[in-house]
Amino acid sequence: MSTTSTDPSTGPRWSSTPAPIDTRADATMLRLRDGVRLATDVYLPESGRRDLPTVLVRLPYDKCGRYTFMPAVAAYLNAHGFAVVVQDVRGKFRSEGERFPFVNEAADGHQTIDWIVAQPWSDGTVGMLGDSYYGFTQWAAVASAHPALRAIVPRVTGSQFMDMFSPGVVPKLPLYEWVLHTFTSFGMLDGAVLPTEPLAGLDSLPEYATHMATLLGDLVRACGDGTLLRRSFPAGPPAPAMKLPALHMGGWWDNLQRSQLDDWRRAGASPAAAHQFLRMNATDHEDLELREDGVPVDDHETDDDALVRYLPRMLDEPIRFLDHYLSGRAGRWRAPRVRYRVANSGWQIADRWPVGDVxxxxxxxxxxxxxxxxxxxxxxxxxxxxxxxxxxxxxxxxxxxxxxxxxxxxxxxxxxxxxxxxxxxxxxxxxxxxxxxxxxxxxxxxxxxxxxxxxxxxxxxxxxxxxxxxxxxxxxxxxxxxxxxxxxxxxxxxxxxxxxxxxxxxxxxxxxxxxxxxxxxxxxxxxxxxxxxxxxxxxxxxxxxxxxxxxxxxxxxxxxxxx
Missing domain, CATH: 2.60.120.260 (Galactose-binding domain-like)
Structure with missing residues (x-):
């Protein structure tokens, strides 16, 4: 979710060209029932094996771009026996349709899973993983109750983090800026968006940005009267009624961690409580680790060699989790229910969170x-x-x-x-x-x-x-x-x-x-x-x-x- 900054006097710069499609991807435009087509890339293992479990990722940040490094993620998952489907959400990059955050993800996710299980390489099971907004798209798919969806790995996210736009909450400006960077254009905005002066509110936005104020106003109103939650989850919030296994992953310095842990607590009282697992690290939203000198050892966002080293840390445990639940193995995944890192110390395990020995x-x-x-x-x-x-x-x-x-x-x-x-x-x-x-x-x-x-x-x-x-x-x-x-x-x-x-x-x-x-x-x-x-x-x-x-x-x- 990070954004870049430029001199605000120059106005926003539109990122109008998505990154090239990876040569290993089979690109298609998946047509939904309303006629909108979603840009979808399929990555299959080189073995040519059929009857594969599939990992689905649905995101607004360019499925081919370096920021989310999905081609590298897909290659790593392919090497572990998964088919991978990566999709630009509605209205973003190569996908068609009207952009508005949250409200279309349940229906679009359900139809995408329908398409996956009809493919000759699918074994009929789907898992999902991803960070931030593409953690939210997992919760939306859960709410759609598709029978082929068997497990999710939501990281640094929350099923109801849109609550942060409620009128009764002190507005956290980076979250508002994220909405504008992400959902104003089919690409991503570059540069400062909101005014940089303390009391220069929406009325002071320049003429070219009036549509941004409209987007924020619609979002705040829809969140305040409950419309946004009802449109996003017509059957109700998914975490309290959770029926699927989930590996919840977050960080103590992630600015969405309260929403993440609210989901963990709600799902802990759900029908699938025994199959909920929590992993919390001394990390931030971008999964950078706490360091005493304040300088990350590896910056996987910009350094390709660091990315190669990062992928096992990011994916190995989710792979083991998804392999268990997508392969149809009986019983609960044999792993500690809670594993957390004490900052300035090390990892510990527990059978619940919050822990009881305090x-x-x-x-x-x-x-x-x-x-x-x-x-x-x-x-x-x-x-x-x-x-x-x-x-x-x-x-x-x-x-x-x-x-x-x-x-x-x-x-x-x-x-x-x-x-x-x-x-x-x-x-x-x-x-x-x-x-x-x-x-x-x-x-x-x-x-x-x-x-x-x-x-x-x-x-x-x-x-x-x-x-x-x-x-x-x-x-x-x-x-x-x-x-x-x-x-x-x-x-x-x-x-x-x-x-x-x-x-x-x-x-x-x-x-x-x-x-x-x-x-x-x-x-x-x-x-x-x-x-x-x-x-x-x-x-x-x-x-x-x-x-x-x-x-x-x-x-x-x-x-x-x-x-």
Missing amino acids: DLVELHLTEGERALSGADGGALRPRAEGTGTSVSWTHDPLRPVPYLVAVEWSQLSGLPDEQVVHVRDDVATFTGESQDTPFDIVGPVEVALTVDADAPSTHVIVRLLDVYPSGRARMVLEGAEIASTVAGPARVRVRLGDTAYRVRPGHRLRLAISSSCFPLYLVHPGNDEDPWHASSSRAARQTLRVGGSDGAVLRLPVRKRLG
């Missing part, structure tokens, strides 16, 4: 009078202060707190030192004490807090950081919520997502709380106007309760209690 630790935000006094600010302590206090700052929409990560989708290409942000007068920080021995945070993390603002609502943005002995602060998790303050102080629960993270000796935890983080999140105007169409703004006073019965508290699932 203590829920509450760290209270204290010493609020110091929260704006420097990078360390106030304190995180096991007990709350007896009497409540508060800390206040001014949210200036024209001077938002900056987001320092260069590319949201590939955060681990270089996690920045955040301490430069923590000395601002509009970022409240609370830092814990260093520990003599390591401890692991394993599971979902959340913050409960009480906020007020001299505006009808405000954004509450919370970041959990690992503070090094040197003072360097590295982001572990983040989350945001909208607080309605029209009737006074509001109690807010901020989900930061899940992690498995080792805090090493001499390191400390820090919470950073602010009302903005741009350009990660849309900036609140400080008044009652819609942030997308605000014609004015005002600096708004924000107040956070610290200590007492309604003070802020950080809830951590921890192995080894903090002292």
Whole structure:
């Protein structure tokens, strides 16, 4: 899902020419019942064997392009005995039809599987794999209930990640930009799309981009009234009613991990619960791994030699999983149900997620009078202060707190030192004490807090950081919520997502709380106007309760209690 950036003054550049079709592919235009034709490539093993299980991938990013390296994936799967079908989704690259995200994938996927099982090389079984939007197309195919679909491998995705476009969610701008990059044209847009100024909303888009505003408006409305979910899944969301085996794969720094793990939890209560497997790595959306120096050892997105080394890590376990369920072997796949990597440590196995061998630790935000006094600010302590206090700052929409990560989708290409942000007068920080021995945070993390603002609502943005002995602060998790303050102080629960993270000796935890983080999140105007169409703004006073019965508290699932 990563996008590139250019000087926004030049406007977008259209990627109008798909990459050449791979010489090993048998290309066809698959005609659907409504007459639309979908560009479809078939890769078969050189052995010429018939009666093959098939792996289907349906994606909007060019089935022949280097970004998704599908020809290399197909060759690797062919070598392991699978036929492979790769398809441009409706309206993208070589495929015909009208573009709109999500809504056509169930029906189009069902008809594509119909076509596959009618081919002479098919044994009548189909599995699917893929990342991000082509993880969503798997969930859509599950919802279509095709009997030939036997197993899926959704990675860094979620069946309902479109919920992030709901009006009640703080808009995450990289996701909105992804929609425009991907679904405005039959190709992919190159360059900045959304305005780069904090309050330059959709009304400030240049004339050539008015159709982009229409696309976003239609998407937000359809998500807000439930139309998008109903059109995408006419029979209802697929995860709670899951009947197929699934290997859920994600990363702790993937910005869709909350949606991914929501699916895991829902499917865990489904009829196929025993055949759900989870793999979580210390990786981001592009599957780059966490490195201490912040520089990936292998960048498989650009380096062909690195791609050759990456393919086994990407595909070997999915191949074993798909081979078991597509071959008709009896019983459950013989593998650990949950395998996860503790960042700064190693891999562990479990029979469930969240795991059970942790203590829920509450760290209270204290010493609020110091929260704006420097990078360390106030304190995180096991007990709350007896009497409540508060800390206040001014949210200036024209001077938002900056987001320092260069590319949201590939955060681990270089996690920045955040301490430069923590000395601002509009970022409240609370830092814990260093520990003599390591401890692991394993599971979902959340913050409960009480906020007020001299505006009808405000954004509450919370970041959990690992503070090094040197003072360097590295982001572990983040989350945001909208607080309605029209009737006074509001109690807010901020989900930061899940992690498995080792805090090493001499390191400390820090919470950073602010009302903005741009350009990660849309900036609140400080008044009652819609942030997308605000014609004015005002600096708004924000107040956070610290200590007492309604003070802020950080809830951590921890192995080894903090002292």
